[in-house]
Amino acid sequence: xxxxxxxxxxxxxxxxxxxxxxxxxxxxxxxxxxxxxxxxxxxxxxxxxxxxxxxxxxxxxxxxxxxxxxxxxxxxxxxxxxxxxxxxxxxxxxxxxxxxxxxxxxxxxxxxxxxxxxxxxxxxxxxxxxxxxxxxxxxxxxxxxxxxxxxxxxxxxxxxxxxxxxxxxxxxxxxxxxxxxxxxxxxxxxxxxxxxxxxxxxxxxxxxxxxxxxxxxxx
Amino acid sequence: xxxxxxxxxxxxxxxxxxxxxxxxxxxxxxxxxxxxxxxxxxxxxxxxxxxxxxxxxxxxxxxxxxxxxxxxxxxxxxxxxxxxxxxxxxxxxxxxxxxxxxxxxxxxxxxxxxxxxxxxxxxxxxxxxxxxxxxxxxxxxxxxxxxxxxxxxxxxxxxxxxxxxxxxxxxxxxxxxxxxxxxxxxxxxxxxxxxxxxxxxxxxxxxxxxxxxxxxxxx
DNA sequence: ACCTGAACACCGTTCAAGT
DNA sequence: ACCTGAACACCGTTCAAGT
Numbered sequence: 001x002x003x004x005x006x007x008x009x010x011x012x013x014x015x016x017x018x019x020x021x022x023x024x025x026x027x028x029x030x031x032x033x034x035x036x037x038x039x040x041x042x043x044x045x046x047x048x049x050x051x052x053x054x055x056x057x058x059x060x061x062x063x064x065x066x067x068x069x070x071x072x073x074x075x076x077x078x079x080x081x082x083x084x085x086x087x088x089x090x091x092x093x094x095x096x097x098x099x100x101x102x103x104x105x106x107x108x109x110x111x112x113x114x115x116x117x118x119x120x121x122x123x124x125x126x127x128x129x130x131x132x133x134x135x136x137x138x139x140x141x142x143x144x145x146x147x148x149x150x151x152x153x154x155x156x157x158x159x160x161x162x163x164x165x166x167x168x169x170x171x172x173x174x175x176x177x178x179x180x181x182x183x184x185x186x187x188x189x190x191x192x193x194x195x196x197x198x199x200x201x202x203x204x205x206x207x208x209x210x211x212x213x214x215x216x217x218x219x
Numbered sequence: 220x221x222x223x224x225x226x227x228x229x230x231x232x233x234x235x236x237x238x239x240x241x242x243x244x245x246x247x248x249x250x251x252x253x254x255x256x257x258x259x260x261x262x263x264x265x266x267x268x269x270x271x272x273x274x275x276x277x278x279x280x281x282x283x284x285x286x287x288x289x290x291x292x293x294x295x296x297x298x299x300x301x302x303x304x305x306x307x308x309x310x311x312x313x314x315x316x317x318x319x320x321x322x323x324x325x326x327x328x329x330x331x332x333x334x335x336x337x338x339x340x341x342x343x344x345x346x347x348x349x350x351x352x353x354x355x356x357x358x359x360x361x362x363x364x365x366x367x368x369x370x371x372x373x374x375x376x377x378x379x380x381x382x383x384x385x386x387x388x389x390x391x392x393x394x395x396x397x398x399x400x401x402x403x404x405x406x407x408x409x410x411x412x413x414x415x416x417x418x419x420x421x422x423x424x425x426x427x428x429x430x431x432x433x434x435x436x437x438x
Numbered sequence: 439a440c441c442t443g444a445a446c447a448c449c450g451t452t453c454a455a456g457t
Numbered sequence: 458a459c460c461t462g463a464a465c466a467c468c469g470t471t472c473a474a475g476t
Contacts, residue, residue, distance in 0.1 A: 017440060040468065051442045056470065115391065127431060134427050154406075155424025161403050164391060165384025172383060184380050187373075190410040195417035205374025208353050212346060236459060260450065270461045275451065 021058045023048045029069050032110030037066065039110070066110060067119050067126060073111050074129045077101055081136045085143060094137075094144040095192065098163050099185055106170040106181065113171070115164055134160065151194040162188055173211060180206050240277045242267045248288045251329030256285065258329070286342055289333050293348045296320055300355045304362060313356075313363040314408055317382050318401075325389040325400065332390070353379065370413040381407060392430060399425045 027048040031039045041062050045055045059065035080100065084093050105112040119126050137156040144150040166188055170181055179202075186202040193199060246267040250258045260281050264274045278284035299319065303312050324331040338345050356375040363369040385407055389400055398421075405421040412418060 014439065020441090041470090042468075052469085053442060053471080054440080057440075060470095062469065130430070131427060151409075151420075153420050153424065155426075157425040157427060157430065158403070158406055161388045161392065161425075162384075162406070165381075165388045165407075168387030168391075169380045169384045172387075173380065184377070187377055187381070187410050188384075188407075190370075190412070191406050191408075193409070196415060198414035201370075201372050205372065206376040206380075207374075208350060208376060211349070211376065233458065239460090259448085261448090271450085272452080272461060273459080276459075279451095281450065 020048070020050050020054055024050065024055055024058055024065070025068060025072075028065050029072070032066065032069055033108045036109035037113045041065070063119055066114055067123055070111060070114050070119075071125060071129055073104075073108065074133060077104070078129075078132050078136050081133075081140065085136075085139060088143075090147055092144055092147065092149045094140045094150055094159070095185075095189055097137075097140055098159070098166070098188075099182075101163055102166045102170050102181070102185065103178075105167045106178075109171060112167045115167060148194060148197070150192050154192055159192070162191060175211055176206060179203055180210060239267070239269050239273055243269065243274055243277055243284070244287060244291075247284050248291070251285065251288055252327045255328030256332045260284070282338055285329060285333055286338050286345060289330060289338075290344060290348055292323075292327065292330050293352060296323070297348075297351050297355050300352075300359065304355075304358060307362075309366055311363055311366065311368045313359040313369055313378070314404075314411065316356075316359055317378070317385070317407075318404055320382055321385045321389050321400070321404065322397070324386045325397075328390060331386045367413060367416070369411050373411055378411070381410060394430055395425065398422055399429060 024044065028044050031044050031047065035043075041055055042052060044065070045052045048055070055065070059068060077100075081093075081097050084097060105115075134156045137159050141150055141154055141156060141159065145152065145154075166181075166185060169184055170176075173180075176184075183201065183203040183206070186199060189199045243263065247263050250263050250266065254262075260274055261271060263284070264271045267274070274284070278287060296319075300312075300316050303316060353375045356378050360369055360373055360375060360378065364371065364373075385404060388403055389395075392399075395403075402420060402422040402425070405418060408418045
């Protein structure tokens with residue numbers, strides 16, 4: 001018996017309607033990942049093979065569609081964090097979890113752009129997802145504090161803010177490669193480390209040329 | 220004799236044209252600060268008392284107008300950093316400078332939203348502004364390293380990324396008050412501190428309710 | 439019960455016509 | 458030399474008409 005999540009789907013609907021909704025979600029996930037939030041609903045509807053009005057029948061507003069996609073990603077992230085906590089034993093988990101989230105957001109433009117946007121404050125289901133990830137991070141912090149990886153006094157919202165900041169760095173400076181991101185994260189690690197515990201900086205300091213490396217043709 | 224900065228203004232132009240350009244820049248700064256990048260050019264033109272086409276005569280594209288405003292803000296920030304370096308003596312400067320920039324961006328939506336956007340990679344004058352702030356931060360780091368406030372190996376671009384991240388936190392979680400921002404910055408401070416130097420966290424950890432505190436009516 | 443193309447309001451940008 | 462309202466292409470959203 002599969003765990004049925006509430007996806008806002010009405011109880012009884014025609015098979016084609018359900019199929020359309022699934023296609024829309026899948027296509028939207030792809031298009032939003034590639035193009036970010038400014039992807040047009042027209043393109044999504046077209047690639048899903050339905051009329052624009054059908055899209056709006058399923059998701060009353062463009063923001064609702066975005067929210068539905070982002071909610072899936074957050075659930076996946078939380079699930080992965082839970083798995084790390086179950087199987088991780090006495091290994092460090094909080095920082096690797098942060099790395100996982102930030103690395104993923106680096107290749108999913110819409111995911112990051114939406115974090116902290118309007119929907120995060122107003123949409124009820126988004127608030128619940130928020131609460132779930134806060135709850136997970138609380139346990140990750142406690143786990144890593146017990147092992148001496150994380151400083152005392154650090155809260156889950158503190159950590160969420162650090163993650164948010166690193167995501168901004170990851171997506172807004174797209175010229176920086178993965179190594180530059182790893183270096184940045186190794187720097188941020190010092191913020192969550194207990195006093196006296198030093199983590200060396202990874203790699204070398206990026207230069208201004210690293211910021212401007214990508215030729216226009218590759219945009 | 221005033222220091223005349225190149226603002227892209229043609230040598231000889233009619234008095235009304237120069238006035239229009241100035242009004243547009245001033246109004247755009249206000250509107251962009253309040254509404255962010257999605258402010259409409261129509262509103263800016265209207266509040267400046269000119270036709271929309273006049274706006275586009277002065278700034279061929281909306282992005283050009285945004286860039287002009289942001290360039291002014293960056294120049295101001297660099298000037299303030301220089302002043303801090305001249306008058307600061309042996310006081311810590313790098314972290315207070317970061318605090319200044321992030322605090323300002325908190326109330327200037329467009330300023331932050333544009334950092335790291337397209338223009339930062341393509342616009343030549345933006346690249347120059349970038350180089351100027353990198354050069355300043357280089358000297359701030361050297362100054363603070365000499366006094367033991369900042370860890371070895373930290374580069375100016377490292378620092379710019381930390382600032383960018385904190386700006387994202389500041390603007391994307393608008394419910395958080397200034398104290399929450401100060402706490403976050405006190406946390407980030409651990410990332411730039413030399414090993415062994417501990418800065419206590421300011422305030423208490425924010426809760427999920429702090430994130431969702433603002434009622435819809437106040438948006 | 440659901441789908442759709444056409445229509446609407448809005449936006450960034452351009453242009454023909456004015457002075 | 459500069460200004461402007463009207464026009465254009467595009468977008469999110471709605472609606473009347475279909476099956």
